[in-house]
Amino acid sequence: MFQNSIDFAQNCDANDSLSHFREKFYIPKDKDGNELIYLCGNSLGLQPKKTSEYLKKELEDWAELGVEGHTEAEHPWMPYHEFLTQSMARIVGAKPKEVVVMNSLTANLHFMMVSFYRPTSKRYKIVIESDAFPSDKYAVESQLHFHGFDPRDGLILWKPRKGENLCRFEDLEEIIKQQGDTIALLMIGSTNYYSGQAFPLKKITELGHANGSIVGFDLAHGAGNIQPNLHESGADFAVWCTYKYLNSGPGSLGGCFVHERHANNPDMKRFTGWWGHNKQTRFNMRHEFEPIPGAEGWQLSNPAILSMAAIRASLDVFEEAGFDNLREKAVKLTGFLEFLIKELNDNRIHIITPSNPEERGCQLSIQVNSANKALHTDLTKAGVISDWREPDVIRVAPAPLYNSFVDVFKFVEQLKKVLN
Structure with a gap:
């Protein structure tokens, strides 16, 4: 060949x-x-060469329109994140209502764990791959600490066998078999940053759900690289950055997926902000919080337009290709x-x-x-x-x-x- x-x-x-x-x-x-x-x-x-053009347009609209740019810009700022949704959903294999661009990766991971890591005195452990990106490890360790658990006991590492570099699925099955009734969350990197190994997301999700565990993925090295088919995988949530394979610029915003089965559950625990509130009454300012159905309901603040413009430029190239x-x-x-x-x-x-x-x-x-x-x-x-x-x-x-x-x-x- x-x-x-x-x-x-x-x-x-x-x-x-x-x-x-x-x-x-x-x-x-x-x-x-x-x-x-x-x-x-x-x-x-x-x-992408388009990026400067897209950023320049937003700067011009800001200069010419001031605050009116929220509604009068060529791409109005108030719904700007919505311009990214269809393309991003296709890249990660999700339904549009399951995806939102917001915050940074680790911030989104914490917000997801507020909702989806709900430990009890018996079921509190978190499984990650042993060589997960350090930020993921720090995040889950801090969540264990926050809930009063010792990470030395509460964090389970899915490790390659001695003399090997890759994690075996059967070893994850063994972890579930041995400790399943204590595991609250499987939080796995979809594609390991060090080895480059891409994990079988659907199989991992099915394994976790059969055990009664929540399953989430970090797609930092997956989004724009592999097709994770998040909706079909059945994962509860996923998070990712956009500055690697998605070419949105250093420190740009991240993305978030919440499976549609959680879309209409207003009783889920979450940290909230006004941009996740019902769009029809958001600017009334005096309503009790009413989450937008779907991933948008986890938003906190109004969009970072310049970062989103850079993301839009890159996603337009992906769409064309x-x-x-x-x-x-x-x-x-x-x-x-x-x-x-x-x-x-x-x-x-x-x-x-x-x-x-x-x-x-x-x-x-x-x-x-x-x-x-x-x-x-x-x-x-x-x-x-x-x-x-x-x-x-x-x-x-x-x-x-x-x-x-x-x-x-x-x-x-x-x-x-x-x-x-």
């Missing part, structure tokens, strides 16, 4: 119906004006990367990400025996923007919207030079 040559890579790009989308992004350059090999969309996505098309290209790009790394025949290198495309997204995590960060530094000097994770892993993520097969080929050529 693949060939180890620059001609093959160039031919793939020439026959790629999505290749022109690269021109819609700013590609970082070195001091001599040469494009860098940017393979770090799993950390910060590149800027089609997420199914992007996923198809991502499988080929990452498969080509895997093929070329194996072609190196270097026994110092081990890919810890699953080989099955259904169990990973764009990212490959390349473990280099006896390496340290000096290897990554040398790659950076060679014009490669990738990501180093201690103790010995380079994370590389060819994003299908703006990365090419030639990018992948050139990266492996530079890796070979650095290794030698």
